[in-house]
Amino acid sequence: MGQEDEMMRKGPWTEQEDVQLVSFVNMFGDRRWDFIAKVSGLKRSGKSCRLRWVNYLHPGLKRGKMTPQEERRIVELHSKWGNRWSRIARKLPGRTDNEIKNYWRTHMRKKAQEKKRAISPSPSTASNSSAYSSITSTNPIVNSMPMTDTKERSFYDTGGLEMMTMITKGRSNKSYKTATSVNNSSTREEHDGYDSMDEIWKDIDLLELDDGSIGGVCGTYSEMAPSPIWDYSLNNTLWMIDGQEEIIGGSMFFPDRQQASNLGYN
DNA sequence: AAATCATGCAACCGCCTACAA
DNA sequence: GTTGTAGGCGGTTGCATGATT
Known part of the structure; x- marks a missing residue:
């Protein structure tokens, strides 16, 4: 951890980082943040990635x-x-x-x-x-x-994938x-x-x-x-309405770690 | 036009909990 | 049962920007 900590980036996210994070969440789902932080090459902590996704990049954001x-x-x-x-x-x-x-x-x-x-x-x-x-x-x-x-x-006024185009x-x-x-x-x-x-x-x-x-x-x-529509699944757990909490669960892409591991990312 | 103040919000920190080993 | 780790959460900070002087 120690040396990695020193290498960790902090502060505002760059456009490139956002694009990178979105594409990796797209691939691996919005669960394994530490894993995503590592494989994406982002010099960010898993926590930071999660926060960025949840508060800013998530397609369901209003x-x-x-x-x-x-x-x-x-x-x-x-x-x-x-x-x-x-x-x-x-x-x-x-x-x-x-x-x-x-x-x-x-x-x-x-x-x-x-x-x-x-x-x-x-x-x-x-x-x-x-x-x-x-x-x-x-x-x-x-x-x-x-x-x-x-x-x-x-x-x-921007958001989601729409934002990704605006970003550039x-x-x-x-x-x-x-x-x-x-x-x-x-x-x-x-x-x-x-x-x-x-x-x-x-x-x-x-x-x-x-x-x-x-x-x-x-x-x-x-x-x-309006909520932006992104070009990948919106079926996730973040913006559930009443009563859905118990119905929907798991990652929107890979419900478990095994799937990611099958792709050789473990 | 410049300086200062006030506000909004993104991001960080530290603690807690759940879960796997 | 214990320990380590990751994720989640609430509180807080710090910066950008709009408003005011």
Whole structure:
């Protein structure tokens, strides 16, 4: 492992890597990630390959903004299951756990912040996160969801095989750009007024309890890009609808390791 | 027009679980 | 029953980009 670890690539994936990964997943299925990482010649870990596939390259991915229906579903399922993102994602075909997690974090935090402002417009109070937590916990004020962000990135208008062709033409995907900007993350947290995720969740929970209209007032959303159709099997386990989980199983290409091994890849 | 701030999201990290040896 | 390994998951970080000053 040691020497291999040093050789491992990290960071944004290149177009070439994507193409390579897709073709190898096409050949061997989306199960044996370590194996795929090795035979593909990608200097990536199996984990990294899996993540890239699941969150970005998977043909079943739905691009575009969450629909109001999806938002409602997320809220509903989160209230039921908490931060079980992958579980929630399974109920939202085409959405990844990462996407839902990011969505929840950004949109719900935004909502919490707006509520916070509504409750305590005074800057001095607003900058005090602990004070905020105690305040919100005692204020059942109902706000509508401030989800009016309708801007879209061209990146999300592509996907699947369609994306693979776009890849070669150039695109706006920041993942392929060289890192040059200054990191602002630290300042973000200060502005949030939250010291930890716990605080955020606490507030979000309160918001959910307070706000029954959470999913119905999401503002207007632009159209959702249809799921891309790739030229190979989509019969896989990632985007199953309710009740399918028990029916469909295994790899979409080689249900077991034996098949791959038969081809001399073990 | 340039600088700074704010936001969205891709990708990494570390832990946990399942399973094979 | 134990151990090692791979895959899966949730939390977090860091970068690119849009918005604002």
